[in-house]
Amino acid sequence: MLFVLAAAISVAALTVVLISNAIRSAERVVISDTRKMLSTANLELDQQYSYRVSSDSSWPSLPRAAQDVSLRAISQATLRSYPGVEGGYFSNGDIAGYSFPTHGSGERKIDVPEAELTDIRAAIEGAVRTGHGEQVLRGSRDLVVIEAVANADHVAWTMKRLSGLTDPGERRRTVLLVFLVVAALISVAGTLATVFGLRHGLAELESGLARLETDLEFELTPRPGELGRISKSVNRVAAARRKLEAELQREDRLRAIGRLAANIAHEIRNPLNGIRLTMQMLKQKVGREPVRAKDIDLVIEEVDRLNGLLTELLAFRERSTAGMEPQPALPVIERCVQLLKPQADESGIQIHVRAADPDISAPVEPKQLTQVLTNLLLNSIAAISGRGNIDIDVRRNGHSMSIDIHDSGPGVADEDREHLFDPFYTSRPGGTGLGLAVSRELVQAMGGTLTYRDGSPGAIFSLTLPAGELRP
Amino acid sequence: MVQAVLGTLVRMVVVALMIHALLAQAPLPPKPPPPAAGERSAIKTKIAEMHPSGKLEQDLLALARTYLDRSNRTAPENPFVSTRDLVAAGALAHAVDHQQHMLNNPAPPPPSIEEITRHLDRVYFRLQQADYFVKQSVDPDAKAIAAFAREYYERAVKARDRSEARTADESAKSADECMRALESLAQASVAVPPPRPPGPPAHPSHLL
Numbered sequence: 128m129l130f131v132l133a134a135a136i137s138v139a140a141l142t143v144v145l146i147s148n149a150i151r152s153a154e155r156v157v158i159s160d161t162r163k164m165l166s167t168a169n170l171e172l173d174q175q176y177s178y179r180v181s182s183d184s185s186w187p188s189l190p191r192a193a194q195d196v197s198l199r200a201i202s203q204a205t206l207r208s209y210p211g212v213e214g215g216y217f218s219n220g221d222i223a224g225y226s227f228p229t230h231g232s233g234e235r236k237i238d239v240p241e242a243e244l245t246d247i248r249a250a251i252e253g254a255v256r257t258g259h260g261e262q263v264l265r266g267s268r269d270l271v272v273i274e275a276v277a278n279a280d281h282v283a284w285t286m287k288r289l290s291g292l293t294d295p296g297e298r299r300r301t302v303l304l305v306f307l308v309v310a311a312l313i314s315v316a317g318t319l320a321t322v323f324g325l326r327h328g329l330a331e332l333e334s335g336l337a338r339l340e341t342d343l344e345f346e347l348t349p350r351p352g353e354l355g356r357i358s359k360s361v362n363r364v365a366a367a368r369r370k371l372e373a374e375l376q377r378e379d380r381l382r383a384i385g386r387l388a389a390n391i392a393h394e395i396r397n398p399l400n401g402i403r404l405t406m407q408m409l410k411q412k413v414g415r416e417p418v419r420a421k422d423i424d425l426v427i428e429e430v431d432r433l434n435g436l437l438t439e440l441l442a443f444r445e446r447s448t449a450g451m452e453p454q455p456a457l458p459v460i461e462r463c464v465q466l467l468k469p470q471a472d473e474s475g476i477q478i479h480v481r482a483a484d485p486d487i488s489a490p491v492e493p494k495q496l497t498q499v500l501t502n503l504l505l506n507s508i509a510a511i512s513g514r515g516n517i518d519i520d521v522r523r524n525g526h527s528m529s530i531d532i533h534d535s536g537p538g539v540a541d542e543d544r545e546h547l548f549d550p551f552y553t554s555r556p557g558g559t560g561l562g563l564a565v566s567r568e569l570v571q572a573m574g575g576t577l578t579y580r581d582g583s584p585g586a587i588f589s590l591t592l593p594a595g596e597l598r599p
Numbered sequence: 600m601v602q603a604v605l606g607t608l609v610r611m612v613v614v615a616l617m618i619h620a621l622l623a624q625a626p627l628p629p630k631p632p633p634p635a636a637g638e639r640s641a642i643k644t645k646i647a648e649m650h651p652s653g654k655l656e657q658d659l660l661a662l663a664r665t666y667l668d669r670s671n672r673t674a675p676e677n678p679f680v681s682t683r684d685l686v687a688a689g690a691l692a693h694a695v696d697h698q699q700h701m702l703n704n705p706a707p708p709p710p711s712i713e714e715i716t717r718h719l720d721r722v723y724f725r726l727q728q729a730d731y732f733v734k735q736s737v738d739p740d741a742k743a744i745a746a747f748a749r750e751y752y753e754r755a756v757k758a759r760d761r762s763e764a765r766t767a768d769e770s771a772k773s774a775d776e777c778m779r780a781l782e783s784l785a786q787a788s789v790a791v792p793p794p795r796p797p798g799p800p801a802h803p804s805h806l807l
Contacts, residue, residue, distance in 0.1 A: 175724065178721060185686075190679060192786075192789040193679075195789070196732075196735055196782075196789055197782055200732060200735075201728065203728065203731050204724060204728045204731070207727070235734075
């Protein structure tokens, strides 16, 4: 920013200096031309004076007023050819024969200008001393050039005002000051505006990009200039990503449906095969030997198995969030533990519940939360296969509540972690592979997440739900 | 005692100042010399002896007579104006005289055409002053005199263009004399300022 400011001020100062030099050069030329013109006029005045005086022997005895009339006639006739030039003579110790024939007023101007009288006399004095005198007066509104030439007993002098040429020093200073101030202000304002605009724009872009990471529907606000082009590009990329994500989701969904359908078919075919074989065997027995209840029980078991499978499958549909109200989570957890305690005790597994905030509550559907916790605890009990511990840790994390279930089992193998929540994926013999998949669906339906991480030793399933206070 | 001493000192200072003032008093400017009686009578004689045949010259001579008479009348009470009128009368008489020179034979050889041309340039410049003199002058005939001067100038230029040197020379001189008369009448219109009062000079004494 400082560099930009310094550069702007330097350019402004350089411009002022160049303009000032140009003005000064122009002034020098104008003043030089004016001096030449006045010198020529003085020469003519001098010649006419000499001719007039030398041709009249009575001239010295003429009264001063009479001489003044004659000299004024000469200066009028002479200076008529020099626009804007006024002048006259100096003889017998006084200014005489002054006239300004081209004065714009239209009236005869015969009074020596009082304002410049001192300077006229100074020029005359210079002419008396050296033969030539000159004065350049730099006023606030115009510039006055006075030239005088001495010859024997008289001095011819002329003067011209140059309108519009003021004191160059003063004007230069004023112009310089004004220009520098304006340039500096413009530079500072422009620089600050650019910097703030960039900062604001970049901050907006940064926050927009951060939001885009989680909200694909978000679009950056259109902006002018370069940042606007960047915003447009980002929005185009985001739109392309949205389209791609939608396609991927669609493909994922189709793939999942296909896999699900295959798994369902497989899971249904096995019990159906068992039922078919049992029924064929019963068919062969009918009439030849007695049908045993044990054979029919096999069919019933397979039918129950099919029913259980369908029940779990139906859980995918139960994404209803009706009845979700903030309620304490700890009682739900303790009820699940109570239900599974006999099974845990039978295996020699201790279940511990730790709650840093016993009153913590969350908007949950109690049945669904119970099902999730039951699934997770049953998984842990099955994984431990022997004596061990299950620690349930309930705590608040900002605006969310987390429930960590840490078991002392072997944990999940690396190759299984990727498919841990896939439907029908199981590493346990006899498992349906639907427990974790269903649990995650239910948690997501309640606005939360279900993740796995390595417990070293054991596995940790972490359930996070948005925290909510109980309504009074 | 002290008062007496102080009084004496004051008187001495006053006397010293008076002496200084008397010594420093500038000399009075010279009065314009009264017209010489000889000059006046010479002009009178010249006018009386002239009998021009041209209308323009007759008019000029009539004006010269008028100014001579006025000069005679005003001489006692206003010598400056009287002198200017006398100069004007003399100049007009000379203008007529130059026209009569053209009739004289033999006459001295005229100047060269180049010299006449230079003279005409000066006359032309003098004619440029005619308007100012006419405005400055209070004389009712000033405008007519300016017209006479222009007439003689035109005659001179035409004669010069025809290489009639003598006519050109005498007409240029007549025009010059008319302008001299006009200038004198203009000078007569200004009041002669009173002598400068005693005191230090108005301007630095080293100037001229």
